[in-house]
Amino acid sequence: MSVSEVVQVSVEDLKNIVGEEHAREAKESDAVDGVTPSFVVEPGTVEEASAVMKLAHEKGLRVTPRGSGTKIGWGNPPSEVDLVVSTARLNKILEHAAGDLVARVEAGVKLEDLQKELSGANQMLALDPPEASATVGGIVAANASGPRRLRYGTVRDLLIGITVVLPNGTVAKAGGKVVKNVAGYDLGKLFTGSLGTLGLIVETTWRLHPVAAASRTVVVEVESPAAAGATVQSLMHSTLVPTMIEVNRPGSDGGGTVAVLIEGIGPGVMAQAVSALEITRHHGTPRVLEGREVETFWDDALKSPWDGDGVGLKVNALPAELPNVLELVSDAAGRNGVTSRVTGHAATGVTLVGLSGGDEEGQAATVQELRDIVGSGEGSVVVVQGSPELKRKVDAWGPVGDALTLMRRVKGRFDPGGLMNPGRFVGGI
Amino acid sequence: MSDRERLIERMKSIMGPKGVVSDHEQLRTYECDGLMNFRVRPTLVVLPETAEHVQRAVQVCHDEGIPFVARGSGTGLSGGALPHEQGVLIVLARMREILEVDIPNQRVVVEPGVINLKVTQEVAPEGYYFAPDPSSQLVCSIGGNVAENSGGAHCLKYGFTTNHVTALEVVLPNGEMVNLGSKSPDPPGYDLVGAFVGSEGTLGIATKITLRIVRQPETVQTLLAAFPSPDDAGGAVSDIIAAGTVPAAAEIMDSLAIEAAEAAVHPGYPDADAILIVELDGPAAEVEHQFDEVVRICEENNSTEIRIAEDDAQRALFWKGRKAAFAAVGRISPDYFVQDGVIPRTALPEVLRKIKQMSDQHGLRVANVFHAGDGNLHPLVLYNGNVEGEAERAEELAGEILVLCVELGGSITGEHGVGEEKKHYMPKMFSEDDLNTMQLLRCAFDPHALSNPEKVFPTPRLCGEVRPGPRRIHPVEKAGLAQVF
Ligand SMILES: Cc1cc2nc3c(=O)[nH]c(=O)nc-3n(C[C@H](O)[C@H](O)[C@H](O)COP(=O)(O)OP(=O)(O)OC[C@H]3O[C@@H](n4cnc5c(N)ncnc54)[C@H](O)[C@@H]3O)c2cc1C
Numbered sequence: 001m002s003v004s005e006v007v008q009v010s011v012e013d014l015k016n017i018v019g020e021e022h023a024r025e026a027k028e029s030d031a032v033d034g035v036t037p038s039f040v041v042e043p044g045t046v047e048e049a050s051a052v053m054k055l056a057h058e059k060g061l062r063v064t065p066r067g068s069g070t071k072i073g074w075g076n077p078p079s080e081v082d083l084v085v086s087t088a089r090l091n092k093i094l095e096h097a098a099g100d101l102v103a104r105v106e107a108g109v110k111l112e113d114l115q116k117e118l119s120g121a122n123q124m125l126a127l128d129p130p131e132a133s134a135t136v137g138g139i140v141a142a143n144a145s146g147p148r149r150l151r152y153g154t155v156r157d158l159l160i161g162i163t164v165v166l167p168n169g170t171v172a173k174a175g176g177k178v179v180k181n182v183a184g185y186d187l188g189k190l191f192t193g194s195l196g197t198l199g200l201i202v203e204t205t206w207r208l209h210p211v212a213a214a215s216r217t218v219v220v221e222v223e224s225p226a227a228a229g230a231t232v233q234s235l236m237h238s239t240l241v242p243t244m245i246e247v248n249r250p251g252s253d254g255g256g257t258v259a260v261l262i263e264g265i266g267p268g269v270m271a272q273a274v275s276a277l278e279i280t281r282h283h284g285t286p287r288v289l290e291g292r293e294v295e296t297f298w299d300d301a302l303k304s305p306w307d308g309d310g311v312g313l314k315v316n317a318l319p320a321e322l323p324n325v326l327e328l329v330s331d332a333a334g335r336n337g338v339t340s341r342v343t344g345h346a347a348t349g350v351t352l353v354g355l356s357g358g359d360e361e362g363q364a365a366t367v368q369e370l371r372d373i374v375g376s377g378e379g380s381v382v383v384v385q386g387s388p389e390l391k392r393k394v395d396a397w398g399p400v401g402d403a404l405t406l407m408r409r410v411k412g413r414f415d416p417g418g419l420m421n422p423g424r425f426v427g428g429i
Numbered sequence: 430m431s432d433r434e435r436l437i438e439r440m441k442s443i444m445g446p447k448g449v450v451s452d453h454e455q456l457r458t459y460e461c462d463g464l465m466n467f468r469v470r471p472t473l474v475v476l477p478e479t480a481e482h483v484q485r486a487v488q489v490c491h492d493e494g495i496p497f498v499a500r501g502s503g504t505g506l507s508g509g510a511l512p513h514e515q516g517v518l519i520v521l522a523r524m525r526e527i528l529e530v531d532i533p534n535q536r537v538v539v540e541p542g543v544i545n546l547k548v549t550q551e552v553a554p555e556g557y558y559f560a561p562d563p564s565s566q567l568v569c570s571i572g573g574n575v576a577e578n579s580g581g582a583h584c585l586k587y588g589f590t591t592n593h594v595t596a597l598e599v600v601l602p603n604g605e606m607v608n609l610g611s612k613s614p615d616p617p618g619y620d621l622v623g624a625f626v627g628s629e630g631t632l633g634i635a636t637k638i639t640l641r642i643v644r645q646p647e648t649v650q651t652l653l654a655a656f657p658s659p660d661d662a663g664g665a666v667s668d669i670i671a672a673g674t675v676p677a678a679a680e681i682m683d684s685l686a687i688e689a690a691e692a693a694v695h696p697g698y699p700d701a702d703a704i705l706i707v708e709l710d711g712p713a714a715e716v717e718h719q720f721d722e723v724v725r726i727c728e729e730n731n732s733t734e735i736r737i738a739e740d741d742a743q744r745a746l747f748w749k750g751r752k753a754a755f756a757a758v759g760r761i762s763p764d765y766f767v768q769d770g771v772i773p774r775t776a777l778p779e780v781l782r783k784i785k786q787m788s789d790q791h792g793l794r795v796a797n798v799f800h801a802g803d804g805n806l807h808p809l810v811l812y813n814g815n816v817e818g819e820a821e822r823a824e825e826l827a828g829e830i831l832v833l834c835v836e837l838g839g840s841i842t843g844e845h846g847v848g849e850e851k852k853h854y855m856p857k858m859f860s861e862d863d864l865n866t867m868q869l870l871r872c873a874f875d876p877h878a879l880s881n882p883e884k885v886f887p888t889p890r891l892c893g894e895v896r897p898g899p900r901r902i903h904p905v906e907k908a909g910l911a912q913v914f
Binding site (some may be wrong): 099100101122153154156157170174176178179180182184185187188190193198209213233236239267270275316317318349350379380397400401404407409412426 | 644
């Protein structure tokens with residue numbers, strides 16, 4: 001919708017709420033997956049956020065919440081956007097109760113800034129999505145995760161309280177400031193991964209973890225997908241407690257590596273590393289990394305398997321399916337004239353696939369082939385990065401099963417006007 | 430035929446005559462759960478054997494506008510499974526099959542009536558266990574665990590039920606059956622599994638549950654330390670955690686709780702004003718080192734005696750007194766209320782001091798048992814129901830403790846749920862807007878408020894603008910107890 005069509009609202013109305021400097025007309029660079037909004041507004045307080053949402057609600061403006069914008073291309077392109085509500089100024093760390101291992105932060109706080117603050121007390125929020133500049137609100141909305149999820153879980157396991165602004169401006173909270181709490185519905189989980197379709201997240205409270213004192217890395221060279229799978233299984237069913245088990249397969253054929261990060265205290269990690277060597281040597285060639293090669297290795301291993309303009313897929317399957325997923329990806333890519341590169345949080349069943357080369361036709365066909373097989377079982381294939389053309393050919397999320405009707409009802413209750421990020425989520429929500 | 434008789438016939442046609450309990454005396458068995466001061470006899474009880482039975486029973490309730498309440502083993506401590514007097518109680522105890530064990534993917538799929546401990550027993554030979562371990566695990570059902578988001582002594586490190594459920598088959602209050610979540614990670618769409626777990630039976634009935642199982646640790650080490658005061662014991666826990674160790678469990682009992690446990694199960698605890706049980710688990714080299722540190726920290730915090738479990742038998746003895754603590758209190762007091770408040774762990778000394786003051790003011794004894802690692806307190810307020818006015822005073826004191834927890838930034842319930850018992854305390858923790866927002870979720874699942882109505886939320890609300898479906902006057906509305914929301 002262009003500026004002139006949003007007749008009832010002017011940038012002045014927004015400025016009246018947030019102040020002169022914090023509302024403006026949108027630019028090309030504010031586009032959400034190719035759809036350009038009319039205005040961008042940056043509320044500085046929860047009250048301002050509520051007033052903005054209320055105005056948008058009254059005037060029927062379609063709203064896209066935005067954190068750092070690192071995942072603004074997630075999901076399907078929105079059908080329309082009038083207003084981008086940025087959480088950039090909701091950037092206060094409200095409380096770090098180090099003794100309780102809890103932190104309460106506004107949604108616009110960047111994860112890297114939070115980690116810096118927490119590291120002073122030798123603590124961390126155990127989330128490590130690839131984009132360090134992502135905001136915590138954006139991480140919740142996108143349910144972003146990284147390799148540490150093996151040991152610490154994902155947002156749903158760490159978020160203990162949330163405050164949201166509903167599409168009509170109502171400010172509501174759920175959960176609390178304590179790790180153990182079963183009073184009321186867990187709306188934090190409902191908002192996790194909801195991609196801004198239910199409301200604006202303004203505040204989050206987290207369970208923290210201590211930063212480990214020592215670490216060791218074991219890398220196993222494996223010759224085939226089957227060997228990678230066997231290596232991962234042997235580790236999963238051992239008594240080791242690794243922080244990460246990451247698989248890397250740079251090309252479409254041959255092997256790759258399975259890398260294990262063990263964290264804990266000095267004597268403990270060495271003993272675990274030795275066990276890891278013992279356990280995995282039947283399936284590949286393991287060794288313990290030393291000195292500087294540790295950092296170099298992980299820098300490389302944790303790089304996203306797709307480039308800035310490539311296609312990124314997240315394949316969610318059962319961990320024992322790893323060899324099949326690896327074969328399937330290279331076969332499907334090969335058949336459709338594209339090249340694949342794979343990394344993954346192997347022991348959790350999450351595989352990340354970068355596709356390059358070929359055309360949208362081939363990319364779409366690859367996604368479809370993966371979905372036909374992975375999706376027909378227990379898994380899913382999500383396009384996390386792709387051109388609008390690709391997303392016109394394949395839905396970003398794929399099928400979600402028989403719960404879609406219920407999801408639509410939930411959406412209908414929280415956002416009866418359909419104003420929040422219309423069209424970006426599953427099933428056209 | 431009366432409406433009730435017709436309902437009985439319909440239910441019998443679904444699950445056979447043995448699946449329906451309608452005799453007045455037999456219904457009495459089901460009139461309360463583990464919280465025995467609330468009692469209501471349901472219209473009738475049904476005992477489905479399959480998910481399809483559940484679905485058809487719910488369908489009947491939906492068509493007739495009859496409320497229903499799910500019940501697992503009935504061990505809940507907040508009146509969650511308290512029947513509705515005009516409603517059907519759907520008891521899931523006959524659905525006890527473990528449907529699938531998938532070790533390579535660390536998953537188990539069960540029916541809702543499966544007993545918690547059965548899951549662990551099933552996978553133990555493969556080196557696995559189901560982490561949530563409520564003290565009631567010998568009898569409580571997985572369906573009940575899901576509804577209450579139950580925890581246990583080990584949930585500080587391993588999380589609650591919600592962290593161990595990946596998928597659910599649910600019969601919605603309108604009789605539809607849906608599959609939420611998936612066996613594999615991160616299914617796209619809203620996390621409705623996360624929303625359902627802990628919803629206390631108000632969003633429908635879980636008929637199939639996919640659980641995550643966890644590898645048994647290489648080593649477990651347990652110690653029991655005696656302290657001159659609960660403050661000292663609490664200080665030790667804080668120091669252990671500040672040192673970067675997340676214990677598998679950290680439990681404190683005060684002198685009254687120790688006395689009760691001693692009288693009931695004779696664990697042979699040291700004579701002390703507080704005892705702390707700390708359990709560490711994980712890779713051997715790591716646990717050994719950390720365990721030495723825990724011993725040192727206990728000593729620094731004035732521990733007068735430290736016992737280290739030499740084997741599983743001794744470990745079991747340490748735990749025996751703790752796990753029996755609630756029931757044991759019956760040995761030293763005719764009646765008691767169990768509370769379940771949570772505080773930020775660092776507020777422990779302050780809370781204990783204030784509870785002591787309140788207890789003196791009311792002239793009632795309070796025994797304290799708590800999951801110290803996560804600040805979950807179970808104050809047991811002791812009273813004698815035969816003494817006029819004592820029950821009321823005890824209830825008042827128990828309520829004041831909850832309010833105190835909320836004031837300190839905590840919660841009114843850490844694991845027992847709100848249910849019938851604590852719904853009037855919800856406004857202490859949540860604003861009207863918060864509660865109305867939770868209601869939106871309720872309305873999406875259960876627009877006619879048929880599934881365990883009148884629980885959890887202080888004032889029953891019905892949902893406006895109901896989508897196509899039967900619109901009947903709800904019994905709650907008829908009785909003038911609620912307005913359309
Ligand atoms: C001695 C004792 C010790 C306890 N210790 C602990 C403890 O350490 N930690 C802890 O968390 N709890 C504890 N509890 C409380 C209780 O055991 C748990 O809440 C347990 O999960 C309840 O399971 P149940 O099968 O008995 O459920 P019920 O009491 O039958 O039901 C509980 C709730 O779940 C609902 N429900 C049951 N089945 C389903 C289903 N299939 N679908 C949807 N809703 C359903 C019911 O409607 C009700 O609201 C203890 C209780 C006792 C008596």
